[in-house]
Amino acid sequence: MSLEIEQKLVEEAQRNPERFTDLYDKYFEQIYRYVKRRVDGVDVAEDVVSQTFFDAFNYLKRYEFRGLPFSAWLYKIAHNNVLKWYREKGKAVVVDIDEAQAVAHSDDVIVTVKLQENQEYVKKVLEQMSFEDQEILRLKFFEELSNIEIAEVMGLTANNVGVKLYRALQRFKQLLNT
Amino acid sequence: MDGLEARYFEEIIRKLKEVKASEKIEINPQFQATLRAKIMAQAHVVPTESFNLIDTVKNWKLLFTLVPSFLVLMVVATQFTQLKLLFQKNEIVPIETPVQNPPQNVQDQPNMKVVDSVPNDSRKSDVPLKTFPVKTFPGYLVMPSPETPMKKVVEPTGSSTLLTFPVENEIQIPANPVIIQIDLPKITIERFDAGEFLAPIADPASTQLPSSVRNQIVPENGVLQPVQTSVPTPAIEQAPRLIEDPQANSTATQQDAEASFKTLMAPMSQEALPAMPLHFQPLDNGAKLIIPVPVIVKEQALDLVVFSQKVTFASGIRDTQLLTSALYPEYLKQKATLTADFHFEVVQLRNNIFEAKLIEGRRLIRVYKLEKRGDNYIIFGESEVGGRT
Numbered sequence: 001m002s003l004e005i006e007q008k009l010v011e012e013a014q015r016n017p018e019r020f021t022d023l024y025d026k027y028f029e030q031i032y033r034y035v036k037r038r039v040d041g042v043d044v045a046e047d048v049v050s051q052t053f054f055d056a057f058n059y060l061k062r063y064e065f066r067g068l069p070f071s072a073w074l075y076k077i078a079h080n081n082v083l084k085w086y087r088e089k090g091k092a093v094v095v096d097i098d099e100a101q102a103v104a105h106s107d108d109v110i111v112t113v114k115l116q117e118n119q120e121y122v123k124k125v126l127e128q129m130s131f132e133d134q135e136i137l138r139l140k141f142f143e144e145l146s147n148i149e150i151a152e153v154m155g156l157t158a159n160n161v162g163v164k165l166y167r168a169l170q171r172f173k174q175l176l177n178t
Numbered sequence: 179m180d181g182l183e184a185r186y187f188e189e190i191i192r193k194l195k196e197v198k199a200s201e202k203i204e205i206n207p208q209f210q211a212t213l214r215a216k217i218m219a220q221a222h223v224v225p226t227e228s229f230n231l232i233d234t235v236k237n238w239k240l241l242f243t244l245v246p247s248f249l250v251l252m253v254v255a256t257q258f259t260q261l262k263l264l265f266q267k268n269e270i271v272p273i274e275t276p277v278q279n280p281p282q283n284v285q286d287q288p289n290m291k292v293v294d295s296v297p298n299d300s301r302k303s304d305v306p307l308k309t310f311p312v313k314t315f316p317g318y319l320v321m322p323s324p325e326t327p328m329k330k331v332v333e334p335t336g337s338s339t340l341l342t343f344p345v346e347n348e349i350q351i352p353a354n355p356v357i358i359q360i361d362l363p364k365i366t367i368e369r370f371d372a373g374e375f376l377a378p379i380a381d382p383a384s385t386q387l388p389s390s391v392r393n394q395i396v397p398e399n400g401v402l403q404p405v406q407t408s409v410p411t412p413a414i415e416q417a418p419r420l421i422e423d424p425q426a427n428s429t430a431t432q433q434d435a436e437a438s439f440k441t442l443m444a445p446m447s448q449e450a451l452p453a454m455p456l457h458f459q460p461l462d463n464g465a466k467l468i469i470p471v472p473v474i475v476k477e478q479a480l481d482l483v484v485f486s487q488k489v490t491f492a493s494g495i496r497d498t499q500l501l502t503s504a505l506y507p508e509y510l511k512q513k514a515t516l517t518a519d520f521h522f523e524v525v526q527l528r529n530n531i532f533e534a535k536l537i538e539g540r541r542l543i544r545v546y547k548l549e550k551r552g553d554n555y556i557i558f559g560e561s562e563v564g565g566r567t
Contacts, residue, residue, distance in 0.1 A: 017221035024217055028210055033203045046209050050216075057217055119200045122193045141194040169187045176190065 007065050020057050027071055028053070031078050034143055038082045038134075048085055052078040072149040079135065079153050086131065125175045133168035140165055479513050482506055492525040495532070497555065504548055504555040505534055512536065512544070524548075 013019040031052055036045040055077050063073060126134060132154075139150045147161045154161070184191070480488070486502045488509075495501070505522055520538040527533050530550040536543040547559035 017224045018218065020221060021214060021218060024214055028213075029205055032205055032210075033201075036203045037201070042206070046206070046213075050213050053213060053217060054220070057220060119193070119197050122197050126194070126197070137194060141191060142198045169190055172194075173187065173190045176193070 003065075003067070003069065006070050010060070010063060010065070010070055014060055014063070017057070017060075020060060023056075023070065024053060027074050030071060030143075031074050034075065034138070035078055035082060037138060037142060039085055044085065048078065048081045051081050055081070066152075068149055068152055072145070072152045075139070075143065075145065075149070076153045076155075083131070122176065126172065128175065129168070129172060132164065133171060136161065136165050136168050137172065479510060485509055488520065489522040489524060489534075492523075495524060495526050497550070498524075500553070500555050501532060501534070501548065504557060505546065508536075508544075508546060508557065508560075516543075 009019070009022055013023055028049075032045065032049050035048045035052065036042070039045050039048055052074065056074055059077075063070075126137065129137070135154060136150060139145045139153060140147075145153070147158045147165070150156070150165075151158045151161045156164070482503065485506055486499070489498070489502050489505060491498050491501070501524055505524075509516075509522075517538055520536065520543070523535045523537060525533050525535075532548040532550070532555065534546040534548060536546070542563045545561045545563055546557050548555045549558050
């Protein structure tokens with residue numbers, strides 16, 4: 001769907017709230033997967049997704065087209081709700097290098113070697129990274145957003161996103177190789 | 179991310195994509211339907227807006243911006259049209275409250291009123307005046323500064339104060355009806371030309387009377403006659419003066435008198451004006467101003483050739499030209515009172531003694547005695563007769 005068609009769809013939803021279901025049907029799975037990757041448990045993911053779409057429905061009048069896909073606006077709402085959930089649950093979003101290294105240098109060397117070859121290990125290492133690094137890597141390689149869209153979601157500039165992405169990859173590589 | 183970085187992180191990126199591909203995120207269709215139903219229900223609660231709320235708000239913003247701006251502009255424009263930007267010099271602005279200390283109180287009491295006015299004191303016109311603007315609305319009232327001598331007259335009732343605002347080199351004409359008296363130097367009108375009578379004054383420095391004044395010189399029979407106007411040398415001390423002559427009285431309106439005065443005063447210097455005794459007082463509307471103008475009509479002086487035709491000689495007199503030349507100066511002396519039908523009759527009394535009679539019509543005016551001395555004839559006696567021949 002081109003940006004022009006998507007913009008007309010959003011404008012119709014702004015005039016007629018019932019037309020918001022079209023946007024919902026289009027972006028539900030995308031937003032659900034993103035949230036599901038960021039939070040623990042299906043219930044939490046459903047809560048965050050529900051809150052995300054209700055927020056989008058309630059604030060749709062304020063949406064202004066800026067040349068970016070409507071999904072970027074939805075990702076931004078979902079990102080804020082995930083971050084809010086992290087804060088409410090007291091989840092540590094600060095990276096703990098020692099913990100990640102401890103996982104890598106576990107006593108069960110055999111298991112560790114196996115994990116290194118396993119995708120779960122990669123996922124485990126990724127989860128040990130900071131919230132911002134995880135967010136950038138996930139938005140970039142899981143959600144496949146552009147740097148501009150990531151900047152819109154995270155409230156950064158495109159250049160800043162590029163720098164942060166480079167550093168996040170370096171840290172992720174360092175954690176994987178240790 | 180450029181190609182170099184992509185190659186550097188190629189393995190990492192590949193692992194991340196493998197993780198993504200290995201993810202098995204199942205979506206609960208029931209949750210999706212339930213959430214959709216909730217959103218639809220909320221959408222039904224919110225009525226479909228028949229108008230665009232954002233556009234409406236924008237329109238209201240526009241109205242709230244444009245309408246007050248338009249009103250302010252209208253008010254400003256109206257005030258500008260009613261604004262009296264400048265007061266004429268020496269103009270007396272109505273002030274309601276009596277003023278005791280004008281420099282301080284005028285600013286505090288902008289509603290003061292002048293109940294009457296007094297003429298400008300020309301004796302103080304040479305005092306340099308300083309003014310200060312008093313902010314009133316609309317416009318500005320220019321008041322004399324505290325150092326400026328200001329004439330203040332209090333009415334007998336004691337409740338009102340009369341203010342005057344002197345302006346340098348200004349002639350103030352009060353509103354009260356009075357008579358204008360103009361003291362002007364003497365003007366002698368010798369000849370009046372019909373064409374010149376109607377022609378405007380080309381040279382403002384000329385001492386000729388302006389047309390507005392000359393137009394007043396109308397004979398009693400109303401018929402214009404050619405006369406010659408001779409004016410004395412223009413000087414401040416010898417400025418044109420109108421001398422009363424009941425036979426030449428004419429009438430003029432006040433505007434004509436003022437216009438005549440301004441024309442007469444134009445060539446004079448500004449310094450000379452205050453020294454002149456000027457007493458201007460306006461007339462009632464429709465009133466006529468009587469300006470006496472003396473008109474002395476004289477015959478134009480004849481030249482010697484024409485004059486010789488006016489002289490008749492008795493038989494036997496040979497030196498007619500010399501006698502004529504001797505009589506010509508006497509003619510010039512008397513020409514002012516002579517009419518056109520005058521003539522001289524010369525007779526020889528003795529060898530060197532001659533007698534010349536000046537006769538006007540049938541009236542003998544004068545008798546001159548002439549004596550031949552050498553080649554000249556000299557008048558050695560004359561007598562005024564005034565009888566009939």
